[in-house]
Amino acid sequence: MKALVKGPRRIYKFFYSNPNARKQRPNQEPEPYDLLSDQEIECEVEDVTIPLPFGGNLSAKWWGPKSIRPIVCIHGWQDNAGTFDRLIPLLPKEFSYLAIDLPGHGLSDFIGPGMQYHNIVDNLYVLNHLMKEYNWDKISLIGHSMGSVLSFTFSSVFPHKTDFVIGIDALKPAVYNPVLVAKFLGDRVENFMIADKRNQEKSEPPAYTLEEMVERVVEGTQGSVDKNSAPYLLKRNIKRSNKHPGKFYFARDSRLKYSFGADYPQQVSVELAKRIDFPYMFIKATQSPYYERKEYHDEILDILKKNPRFEYHMVDSSHHLHLTEPEKIAGIIGSFIQKYRKLPSKL
Secondary structure (H helix, E strand, O other), X not given: OOOOEEEEEEEHHHHHHOHHHHOOXXXXXXXXXXXXXXXXXXXXXXXXXXXXXXXXXXXXXXXXOXXXXXXXXXXXXXXXXXXXXOOHHHOOOOOOEEEEOOOOOOOOOOOOOOOOOOOHHHHHHHHHHHHHHHOOOOEEEEEEOHHHHHHHHHHHHOHHHEEEEEEEOOOOOOOOOXXXXXXXXXXXHHHHHHHHHXXXXXXXXXXXXXXXXXXXXXXXXXXOOOOOOHHHHHOOOEEEOOOOOOOEEEOOOHXXXXXXXOOOOHHHHHHHHHOOOOOEEEEEEOOOOOOOOHHHHHHHHHHHOOOOOEEEEEEOOOOOHHHHOHHHOHHHHHHHHHHHOOOOOEO
């Protein structure tokens, strides 16, 4: 295994539960963690950085013991590893968890100038590279939204490399309305080129106060991320503005907003679903849309239900339920992990 760059180890109980230690001093600029709540989290976590073939690095947070292969946690579109900060501490502590920032997200590096993010297809390579770097023969996956779709796709393409999958609120690659694709694809290409030029010129995006950034996250997710949960995403997603004192800007690659993932026909997802014969859990939030015609979702669900090790749960919550209401799903996820993940999975 190649040497991995490691960051500081932190005890999150102190970081979150000691407001006096982070109280803003006179004439001191606010920091993102000033908005975090006083929730206690008694877990130790280490920042790790994994080199990628294109010359950049993948950033991640390793929770728990380093002696066993971790369960890889994959965030949604434009989110980052912080999306699991409230769920992981509620999961069985005898296991370890590696929450990653996909390229262009969080603290991970951007892809090169002029290149487009295709999300699912690109990240099949990222997961395979991650396995190669750590010399894993198997991978365990927990994914939310885009991360759940990636987990579905990776595991069905590489079932021999997957021991289990837990997907949250997005089951499969969506089948887009062709009329809408024809309308918005041109705008996406043009806006991508503007964002790409901004990156190359290293010009700073619009800046906001921390409170304004929280509002933008809540509004941008249509309320599925609330004000108390937004800082967990912002902590890895903003940088201090050099132009506007006391303000910050979003640090993720703005080209992500104009990416266009693989538009698989429904029959491709049908064939992928037929390959899933290993433990698989899917959790659907009742207050969240399906992002495509529901019959496409239901057709894949019917196929997966033929797998005796498939579990399906509907939970009364919104799209980011793992972040806003993690206690609603921590129990079923923990039980699934303990049932199907054996501790002797050494690195």
